[in-house]
Amino acid sequence: MMRQRLVWWCMVWLGLVAGKTQAQDMIETRLGYNYLDKFEFTDEWQYLTTDMYLFNAGQFTKVVNELEKGSSKARRRDFVNLESLFISAQLKNAKLFGQEPVVYPLYNFAIEPPNAKKEYVTRISDNIEAIRIIDKLPLAQDERNIDATIDAKLFTSDSREVFFNLIANQLTNISKQGTAQLPLFSLVGEFGNLIRNVAQKKEYKFSSTIRLYEGQNFDTRLHSVRVYVFVPSFAKIPALRTARLAELLSNSPQGFERQKLEAALAFKDYPVLVVANYKSLYKMDALTGSEITTESIEKRRVRIEQAYNSGLVNDDAYKQEKYYVEFLRNFADLKQNLNNYRLNYKNNSPEGNAKTMFAVIQDYKRLKGLAQQRDREFSRNHTYQRIFKNEYQTILSNADAYMETDHNLRSGRELVNTLLDLDQEQDKPFTAAQREYYLNKLYSVELPSQEYLASSLEGEGLTRHVKRLETTQYNETYDKEVTRLRNATPTEENLALRNNLLEKANATKCRSCREEVKKATQLFNQRYQEQQLEKERSRLQELTMQLDRKIIAFLKQDACMENAFKTQFPSNDTLPAHMQRLYEKKGELKAQILELETLMKSPPTEGKLSLYREHSQRLNSLIRLLEQGYTDICAAEKALCDCE
Numbered sequence: 198m199m200r201q202r203l204v205w206w207c208m209v210w211l212g213l214v215a216g217k218t219q220a221q222d223m224i225e226t227r228l229g230y231n232y233l234d235k236f237e238f239t240d241e242w243q244y245l246t247t248d249m250y251l252f253n254a255g256q257f258t259k260v261v262n263e264l265e266k267g268s269s270k271a272r273r274r275d276f277v278n279l280e281s282l283f284i285s286a287q288l289k290n291a292k293l294f295g296q297e298p299v300v301y302p303l304y305n306f307a308i309e310p311p312n313a314k315k316e317y318v319t320r321i322s323d324n325i326e327a328i329r330i331i332d333k334l335p336l337a338q339d340e341r342n343i344d345a346t347i348d349a350k351l352f353t354s355d356s357r358e359v360f361f362n363l364i365a366n367q368l369t370n371i372s373k374q375g376t377a378q379l380p381l382f383s384l385v386g387e388f389g390n391l392i393r394n395v396a397q398k399k400e401y402k403f404s405s406t407i408r409l410y411e412g413q414n415f416d417t418r419l420h421s422v423r424v425y426v427f428v429p430s431f432a433k434i435p436a437l438r439t440a441r442l443a444e445l446l447s448n449s450p451q452g453f454e455r456q457k458l459e460a461a462l463a464f465k466d467y468p469v470l471v472v473a474n475y476k477s478l479y480k481m482d483a484l485t486g487s488e489i490t491t492e493s494i495e496k497r498r499v500r501i502e503q504a505y506n507s508g509l510v511n512d513d514a515y516k517q518e519k520y521y522v523e524f525l526r527n528f529a530d531l532k533q534n535l536n537n538y539r540l541n542y543k544n545n546s547p548e549g550n551a552k553t554m555f556a557v558i559q560d561y562k563r564l565k566g567l568a569q570q571r572d573r574e575f576s577r578n579h580t581y582q583r584i585f586k587n588e589y590q591t592i593l594s595n596a597d598a599y600m601e602t603d604h605n606l607r608s609g610r611e612l613v614n615t616l617l618d619l620d621q622e623q624d625k626p627f628t629a630a631q632r633e634y635y636l637n638k639l640y641s642v643e644l645p646s647q648e649y650l651a652s653s654l655e656g657e658g659l660t661r662h663v664k665r666l667e668t669t670q671y672n673e674t675y676d677k678e679v680t681r682l683r684n685a686t687p688t689e690e691n692l693a694l695r696n697n698l699l700e701k702a703n704a705t706k707c708r709s710c711r712e713e714v715k716k717a718t719q720l721f722n723q724r725y726q727e728q729q730l731e732k733e734r735s736r737l738q739e740l741t742m743q744l745d746r747k748i749i750a751f752l753k754q755d756a757c758m759e760n761a762f763k764t765q766f767p768s769n770d771t772l773p774a775h776m777q778r779l780y781e782k783k784g785e786l787k788a789q790i791l792e793l794e795t796l797m798k799s800p801p802t803e804g805k806l807s808l809y810r811e812h813s814q815r816l817n818s819l820i821r822l823l824e825q826g827y828t829d830i831c832a833a834e835k836a837l838c839d840c841e
Contacts, residue, residue, distance in 0.1 A: 223430050224260055224282075224349035226470065229437045230424040232446050238420060241580045243511060244333040244477035246417065249286075249303065252459055252469040256427075257282055257306060260467060261351065263429045279308045279351055281395065283360065284470075286330065287346045300367050301330050301384070302391045305401035308351075327455055328403045333477050335509055347470065349427055360395070364388050416478040418450040427468040437464055479514050479584060489532070489592075494525045513580045521585055524567055528592050531560035535599055538606075551645045554605060558642070559655045562613045564596055569617065608641035615639055616655075619662045632670045636706035639663055667709045675702070675710050679717045687725035695721050726806055733809040737800060740816055744797045747820055751790045754827050757840035758783050765836065779830050779837065786826045793819040 261279065284304040352360045368388055387403060394401040424442075426434050445453060445461040458471060501518040504510050510518070538553040568589045575581035600610040615638035627635070639659065650656030678698050685691045695718055702714035762780055766772050772780060796816060801808035831838035 224264065224351070224427055225430045226347045226349065226425040226427055227434060228423060229426045229434065229464075229469070230422075230439045230442065232422040232443065234419050234421065234446070234450070236418060236420075236450065238476050239579045239583070241479050241514070241583055242476040243479045243514065244335060245331060245420075246329065246333055246475040246477060247331050248327045248329050248473045248475075250327045250455060250458060250471040250473070251304065252462065252471065253465055254306070254468055256466070256468045260427055260429055261308065263432060264351070267429060267431055281308055281352045281360075282306045283348075283350045283352060285348050285350075287348070300363075301403060302364075302387055302401070303328065303330070303347075303403050305391060305395060307398050307400065330403060335511070347425065361392075364392060417452075417475050419446065419452060420474045420476040422446055422474070423472045424462070425470045425472070426464075427470065432467075435464075435466055437462070479510070479580065489525055489528055491526075491529055494522060494529060497525070498522050513578070514584075517575075517578075517580050517585050520571060521588065524564070524571075524589060524592065527560060527564045527567060528596060531557065531564055531596060531599070534560050535606075542605075547643070548645070551643050552649065554609060554642060555645055555650070555656070557600075557606070558609045558613055559653060561596060561600060561610065562616060562655055565593065565613060565617055566620075568593055605642060611638050612642055612659075616659060616662060620658070627666070627669070629670065629674050632666045633706055636663070636666055636670070639666075640706055640708070667707045670705070670707045671710045671713060674705075675707075675714060679713055682717045682721050685721065687721060687728045691721075692725075730804060730806045730809065733806055733813065737809055737813050740813055741797055741800075744793065744816065744820075747823075748790060748794055748797075751786070751793075751823050751827070753840075754838075755783065755787050755790065758830065758837045761837045761839070776834065779834055782826065782830055786823055786830075789819055789823055789826070793823065 261282065265279075282305070283302070286301040286303055368385060390404070391401050424437065424439075426437075428434050441461040441463065442458075445457060452473075452475070462469065462471070497518075501510065501515065501522070505515040534553065534556040538550075538557050541549045541553045571581065571589060572586070575585075597610065600606045615635055619635065639662065644650065644659075645656075647660065650660055675698075678694075678701075682691075682694055682698055685694060698714055699718055702711045705711060762772075762776070762783075766776065793816065796812070796819065801812050827838075
């Protein structure tokens, strides 16, 4: 039933139980020692590996001869013409192999005819290395144990039919596996090797490890060990001394060497089979940022689908892999938009830069948000926490490195982190300083128009957070002062209120706050300008009324001086040099009187405060020039000013 998904065994040990008891004496496998490691194997330790070590193989000669001598005469014919000793294992409840029993052929040893001492000799090579019967076999969820029956059978020249019938039955069982996988078909080759070696009277040892998952870098550790002794059914075995063995196993979580195991076992009386079971932790294929492309992600998706359909991963790992593929797609999108951003940045298009930058921000936020979502959703999931979480963090680290390459990207990263913080704190009240901090981060990047932002969830979220922060900031920090300014009388005294509010608004990151302050200030300034304009008009009117008297006084002064010049110097040709200069000065003042009169008669036609102020300033300036001019002439020559 290989088409169905393989289920995983949550706790597995490969045990060996004795074969069926028969009336005749036979070889039995007896449990001599059982070791279970204290390490807590959680669900993600999903694969089983089993190694078998055969020690004292030469002692099978002793077992066979004890059986032959100990058997009753009625059954002694069963031990005539012995040819081989066949050891096999049958996995009784391994769902991997469907409903039909499947036997592993482990060993087959030739037996020599009786020698001069009328004893059989088993022809077995020394130091048979360990055999690995399964490697990283997916464990079934509904099986806490997996048992195996180990059989040691003796075959004579008369029982070849039984031997080959056993092989034929196993090949038939394998053929009944509807969609058997290639690793299971390796057993067909093993039985072929067994037949060939039997025909050639050669020793046979299992060699085709059942390996269903070729993943690399599995974390593997020792789960359990069982020690079995092959003895005649009527024999008593000496007690095993297991202190050294227990010490070796407890200090060897990654496995042990055959020589050390044999030394720790220190048992030579009978053949011994040591079964060592290891569990492997499911380990995903780690990736770096440069390896992640659309093509590599699709290959990973196909690979995990095939593994799942073949039963090589369980539901939980499959689910996590699918989520991780989704995460990788987001990372690939980020890489693509980073490339678009860099290309567009070289073209120096502000609007294009803003849009490509926002695309990067969107992908980076989705990536980080997805990682946070996985953390929350699978906070108690061992597979995620112990296997996948670190890989998520690795990809995030790659993304962070990409976002470090220029100032804008660094600011974009800070913006995303701020948005994620705000997403988690929707109802949390902030202080004014905290709101300023968040707004500073949210405005750290030049973004597209509001219309463009409104077309995406990320843009809507950004706008929503900004509006929330700015509304609260305005209501709590600016509203009262803005209202006060709007209602304030536009006087000189209230200019300080306006100036302080402007200074405060210029320091904030709250753009809508600045805008509201600006509007209130403009209204205040408009009212202030209108008030000042009225004052300036009144001043100009008063000044104009004064000018009539001033001009008359200046004209009288000019007439007085003119008369003094004519009286003192009837002929201009007789003027001394200094008097000539004073006369010219008087002429200049007369021209300024005419200018003042003309200016007085042409007030500003536009209602602008600046024009009225400028007009008044020019009038006052001319008045001062005239007053000073006549004062200077009188000071130089008093006789010119004596008109009384």
